[in-house]
Amino acid sequence: MSAAASVRRRLSAVLLAGAALLGTAGAGQLALAPSAAAAPVAAAEDPTPSTDASASASASADPEDAPPPTEAGTSFRTATVIRPGQQATAPASTGDYLYWQFPADAGQGARVDATVDLPGADARHGDATWQLDVYDGLRRRQPCRYGTQTRTAAADAATVELSCTLRTVRANAEPWSNDPLPGAYYVRLTAVRTASADAGLPVKAAVTATTTDAGSAQDVDGSLAAPLVQGSAARPEPDGGWSSGWWSARWLWTAAGAVLAALAGIAGYAATRGRGRPSQLPPAV
Amino acid sequence: MVCGLLVSLTGGLAPATAAADGPATAETSTDSPKDAPKVDLVLDVSGSMRARDIDGQSRMSAAKQAFNEVLDAVPQEVRLGIRTLGAEYRGDDRKVGCKDTRALYPVGPVDRTEAKTAVATLTPTGWTPIGPALLKAADDLEGGDGARRIVLISDGEDTCQPLDPCEVARELAAKGIHLTVDTLGLVPDAKTRTQLSCIAEATGGTYTSVQHKDELSGRVKQLVHRTVEPSLTPEPAKGTDSCERAPQLKPGLYTDREEFGEHRFYRVDVRPGQELRASVSVAADRAVNDDYGVQLRASTLRGREIVRGEATGDGRTDVLSTGLRYPKADDGSAAEDADGEPVPETVCLRVSNAFSAPASVKTTPGLPVELSVDVVDGPDEASDAAFLGLGNGWWFLLAVTLIGLLAGLVWGWISRWRVTVWRTN
Numbered sequence: 001m002s003a004a005a006s007v008r009r010r011l012s013a014v015l016l017a018g019a020a021l022l023g024t025a026g027a028g029q030l031a032l033a034p035s036a037a038a039a040p041v042a043a044a045e046d047p048t049p050s051t052d053a054s055a056s057a058s059a060s061a062d063p064e065d066a067p068p069p070t071e072a073g074t075s076f077r078t079a080t081v082i083r084p085g086q087q088a089t090a091p092a093s094t095g096d097y098l099y100w101q102f103p104a105d106a107g108q109g110a111r112v113d114a115t116v117d118l119p120g121a122d123a124r125h126g127d128a129t130w131q132l133d134v135y136d137g138l139r140r141r142q143p144c145r146y147g148t149q150t151r152t153a154a155a156d157a158a159t160v161e162l163s164c165t166l167r168t169v170r171a172n173a174e175p176w177s178n179d180p181l182p183g184a185y186y187v188r189l190t191a192v193r194t195a196s197a198d199a200g201l202p203v204k205a206a207v208t209a210t211t212t213d214a215g216s217a218q219d220v221d222g223s224l225a226a227p228l229v230q231g232s233a234a235r236p237e238p239d240g241g242w243s244s245g246w247w248s249a250r251w252l253w254t255a256a257g258a259v260l261a262a263l264a265g266i267a268g269y270a271a272t273r274g275r276g277r278p279s280q281l282p283p284a285v
Numbered sequence: 286m287v288c289g290l291l292v293s294l295t296g297g298l299a300p301a302t303a304a305a306d307g308p309a310t311a312e313t314s315t316d317s318p319k320d321a322p323k324v325d326l327v328l329d330v331s332g333s334m335r336a337r338d339i340d341g342q343s344r345m346s347a348a349k350q351a352f353n354e355v356l357d358a359v360p361q362e363v364r365l366g367i368r369t370l371g372a373e374y375r376g377d378d379r380k381v382g383c384k385d386t387r388a389l390y391p392v393g394p395v396d397r398t399e400a401k402t403a404v405a406t407l408t409p410t411g412w413t414p415i416g417p418a419l420l421k422a423a424d425d426l427e428g429g430d431g432a433r434r435i436v437l438i439s440d441g442e443d444t445c446q447p448l449d450p451c452e453v454a455r456e457l458a459a460k461g462i463h464l465t466v467d468t469l470g471l472v473p474d475a476k477t478r479t480q481l482s483c484i485a486e487a488t489g490g491t492y493t494s495v496q497h498k499d500e501l502s503g504r505v506k507q508l509v510h511r512t513v514e515p516s517l518t519p520e521p522a523k524g525t526d527s528c529e530r531a532p533q534l535k536p537g538l539y540t541d542r543e544e545f546g547e548h549r550f551y552r553v554d555v556r557p558g559q560e561l562r563a564s565v566s567v568a569a570d571r572a573v574n575d576d577y578g579v580q581l582r583a584s585t586l587r588g589r590e591i592v593r594g595e596a597t598g599d600g601r602t603d604v605l606s607t608g609l610r611y612p613k614a615d616d617g618s619a620a621e622d623a624d625g626e627p628v629p630e631t632v633c634l635r636v637s638n639a640f641s642a643p644a645s646v647k648t649t650p651g652l653p654v655e656l657s658v659d660v661v662d663g664p665d666e667a668s669d670a671a672f673l674g675l676g677n678g679w680w681f682l683l684a685v686t687l688i689g690l691l692a693g694l695v696w697g698w699i700s701r702w703r704v705t706v707w708r709t710n
Contacts, residue, residue, distance in 0.1 A: 071507070075489065076566060076606070077517050077538070077655070091507065093493040095482070097603040123496065138608025139564040139657075141596060172667050175592055175610040192601045199482055200470060200494030202504075216677050222667030224560075231538055231564060231657030233517040245665070250675035257682050261689030268693025272701055 072098035072189075072205065076139055079186055081234045084110075084211040094119070094128065094194055094201045100187045102209040103236040104180070105243050106171035106223070109214045110134075111147070113163045114189050117204040121156040126195030128153050132162040137183030137228025142166055150192070162189070168214040171245060172222030182243070183228025184236050185209070211238075216249035322432040322512035323364045323392055325422040326352070326505070329439035329471075331371035334409035336440070336472070340498050344440050344471045345409045351502035352404045358506050359395050360513050366392030366425050367400065370418035370439075371411040382412035383445035392425045413441050416448040419484075423457050423464060432512045433464045434490075436505055440471035442480045451483035452647065455570065458488040459542060459650035461521050466490045467508045469501065487570050489603070489653070519655055524549030528586060528633035536659045541636075542651035543567065548637045551656065554629040558615035558663045564594070564608030567638045568653040572646050578639035579605045583632050591632065597639075604655075605638075612663045634658075 066083070072090035073079040079099035082088040092098055104110045114132050118124070129152045134142045147163035166180055173179035189205055223245035229235050328348060339347040352367070359365050367390040374385040389407070390400045419435065426433045443450045454466050467490040468481035478494065485492040491508075495501045522539035525531050531550035543549050555561045565581045578597040584590045594607035611632065619627040636654060671677065676685070 071510070071514075073514075074491065074511070075603070077519075078511075078514060091503065093491055093504070096491050135606060136608075138562060138594070138610065139566060139606035140594060140608045141606070171672075172664055175612055190601070190603075196475065196478065199478055200473075200492045201496075202493070202500055216672070219672035219677075220667060221669045221672050221674065223665045225662035225664055228562065230562060230659040231517070231655075233515045248672040248675065250672045250677045253677045253681060254675045257676055257685035260682055260686040261692075264686045264689035265693035265696070268690040268695075269697040269700075270693075272694055272697025 069100075072100055072207075075099060076135075076186055077232055079232055079234070081236045082207065082209055083239070084209050087206055087208045089204065089206045092203055092205055094191050094203055095199045096190065098189045098205055098207075100189075100207055100209070101184045101232065101234065101236050102187070102211075103227075103229075103238045103242075104166070104169045104182065104185050104211055105227075105238050106169055106182045106245070107214050107216075107219055107243070107248075108169050108211040109166065110169065110180075110185060110209060110211045111163065111165045112185075112187050112207065112209045114161070114187070114205065114207045116153075116160045116162075116189070117206075118153060118158060118160065119198075119201040119203060121158075123198075123201055124155050124195070125197040126155050127193075128160070128191055128195070128198060129193040130160045130162060131190060131192045132164050133188045134164050134166060135186040135188065136180055137185070137230065139186065139231070140178055142178075142180055142185070152193075155195075168218045170218070170220050172220055172224060181224060181228050184232065216253065219248040219250055320431045321362055321364050321429060322434070323366075323426045323429065324434045324436060324509050324512055325366045325368055325392055325425050326355070327368045327370065327418050327422050327435055327437045328352070328389075328407070329371060329413055329415075329437075329441065330369045330407050330409055331411055331413040331441060331444075332409050333413075333441050334471075338472050339496070339501075342498065343409075345407065347498045347501060348438060348471070349404055349407065350498060351505060353401055354502040355505045355509060356395060356397050356400050356404075359397075359509060362513060363395070363509060364392050364431075365395045365400075365509070366390055367404065368418060368422050368425060369407065370414050372407060374411045376411075379412070379445070383414040383417060385411050386414055386418040386421050388421070388425055412444050413439065414445040415439060415443040415480075415484075416445060416450040416453045419450055419453050419457065419466065423460075423462070426462075426464065430518065432516060432518075433462060434508065434512050435464065435466045436508050437466060437468045437481070437484065438471065438501075438505070439468070439477065439481065440473065442476045451480060451487055454484040455487040455647075455650065458570065458653070461540065463518060464488060467493075469493045469495050469504060471495050471501070483571075489568065489570065522551065522656065524551050524636065524654075526550065528552060528584070528588075528635075531633065534634075534656075534658050537657075539656045539658070541654040541656065543636060543638060543654045544651035545640050545642060545648050546638070547651065548635055549654070551634045551636070551658075553632050553634060553658055553660070555611065555613045555632055555660060556629045557613050557617075557619045557627045560610060560612040560661050560663045561632055562608070562610050562659040562661065563634055564606060564657045565636050566604040566606040566655040567636070567640070568604045568655070569602055569640060570653055572642060574641045574643065575599050577602075577605060577641070579607050580635075580637045580639075581607050581609055582635045582637070583609055583611050584635065586631050586633060588633075605640075608657075612666075615663065 068086045069080045069088045079101040082100050082102045131150045136142055144164035147165045149164050151160050153160040169180045227242050334345040337343045369389050370386045374382050389403050422435045457464055466484055466488040468485045470477050470481045482492040493504050519538040519540040522541050524541050528550045531552045533552050567579045576599045580595050582593040592609050592611050594609040596605050596607035598605050622628050
């Protein structure tokens with residue numbers, strides 16, 4: 001692999017050794033539950049702030065103040081960028097292909113919800129089937145773990161609600177796999193089947209993408225040199241930038257494990273010695 | 286371009302509308318006029334526009350009112366023109382009537398008063414020569430590298446067959462001039478709807494059915510605004526039927542055409558330690574059969590497959606896309622050139638599609654293909670399933686603690702045994 005990669009690996013090993021040493025030295029104070037220890041350390045070392053939408057919204061100034069988009073793109077090239085947690089709206093005609101894109105980073109789970117306000121029942125002539133598709137940064141279609149991607153609205157329905165929950169974004173995957181990787185995710189919303197007389201009728205669409213932290217159990221090894229962002233005019237980026245691939249809560253578990261092991265070792269050692277001097281021994285000189 | 290930069294500087298989070306009328310406007314308008322986005326509004330002024338069925342008004346007066354509102358809201362950098370069809374010839378001679386299209390207001394910077402005055406003079410008159418009007422509108426938009434858009438507003442189908450306006454639109458799109466045609470039908474009947482939808486589909490545009498006055502002006506404004514949104518213009522590329530003669534692509538966005546069932550090859554150079562990323566979208570710009578597929582295959586020059594991306598789909602769609610990644614390992618085995626640099630590997634990219642169409646659908650020009658190629662540094666490959674091989678979870682803690690305890694006990698017993706042995710000796 002590249003030089004940078006091996007440096008990362010070596011430094012990580014040093015860090016781990018350091019953490020173990022620290023654990024042994026301050027054993028008494030550091031015997032904390034990992035969840036309790038997690039918060040301050042994460043704040044100090046984690047280069048990516050929490051992915052929770054509300055937390056990041058209060059984090060810093062500029063991009064968070066931007067009003068949510070009120071137009072959608074019409075292709076991958078022109079897809080409108082939405083910030084996770086923000087509700088983007090767009091007026092459209094039945095049959096339009098509406099495109100948005102949002103950033104999702106390693107270790108995040110993403111979910112997309114869409115609501116379509118249909119034209120009045122008196123203007124419509126039949127059922128309409130709407131569909132929500134999500135594609136990754138290389139325009140590969142992503143399956144939904146759950147959520148209703150396609151729904152048929154009756155002729156008198158006022159709205160259609162669709163949703164799609166993606167698999168957890170991995171830091172790295174085999175090139176031959178279709179696993180979700182850090183980068184842009186495209187959302188396409190369209191009517192796949194309508195009564196022909198209903199084509200072109202005005203609708204209002206609203207889309208929200210939310211990302212959540214999937215937890216350290218999902219942290220895999222390796223990382224991409226750059227997120228999958230290409231082929232579009234806009235380049236979405238999470239608040240606070242893409243993660244550097246240095247941090248995982250697995251550091252905390254491992255450090256806590258080292259501390260506990262050291263403590264248990266001391267305890268085990270002490271247990272074999274008993275209290276005070278063994279009785280069968282002659283008094284000390 | 287400037288808009289694109291601005292968007293990426295603000296983290297790509299400024300909504301597209303902000304780019305259209307926010308601070309970006311000033312910068313965009315200083316762009317050379319060469320790149321200015323151009324819009325031609327094409328209005329049907331045929332006799333049927335007299336019908337009074339839009340909110341109690343005639344279609345013509347609704348259109349005029351909408352045009353006035355649109356002209357008031359045109360972004361400054363847009364070069365806008367107005368073309369009419371069927372505005373002048375009253376007679377019954379089909380030949381003459383089908384040539385009746387005129388540039389009412391030439392494409393250029395908008396003088397609102399002048400444009401409005403010109404619109405006010407219109408009276409519903411003649412035939413509906415949509416095909417010829419589209420051809421002329423495309424001529425109006427000639428020149429420059431900016432986005433081009435035709436907004437066609439009509440209330441009836443073309444009365445000048447056999448020149449099919451839908452075929453005209455597809456031919457225009459195939460010229461590679463980045464032209465989009467959006468259509469609006471005023472209280473359309475089934476035939477009008479089919480035709481206008483077909484025109485829009487052929488160019489990647491949209492079709493809107495208008496029943497009310499405010500819908501018309503709102504939609505036209507929206508379409509005009511779309512032209513100023515930042516966009517990425519793909520470069521034309523021409524793939525070949527074999528990798529030997531295939532064009533060499535650098536990272537970028539490319540466009541091509543591919544007929545039903547055709548294979549097209551492109552070549553990309555990848556150095557050891559780099560990663561090739563490619564994605565392809567094949568657009569269904571005409572009526573296609575229900576089930577279809579697209580394949581993007583990367584192979585060596587000798588034809589050994591490296592990796593492929595595949596996609597299948599069914600039903601109505603605009604594009605079908607797939608992509609692939611190929612990280613080329615840096616194992617030091619690659620040959621080196623005179624400067625000691627490793628020789629890049631030539632990767633053949635093959636784009637193939639499994640679209641099919643009913644016999645009545647024309648197969649030329651081919652389906653639009655959009656190919657995005659990027660070469661980045663290689664990934665940091667995983668040496669373990671878990672992050673750096675670190676531990677996680679309560680079982681891990683329990684295991685480590687027990688092992689620590691055992692180690693302590695063993696250590697304690699050993700040292701105790703040694704003390705005993707030492708004492709007894």
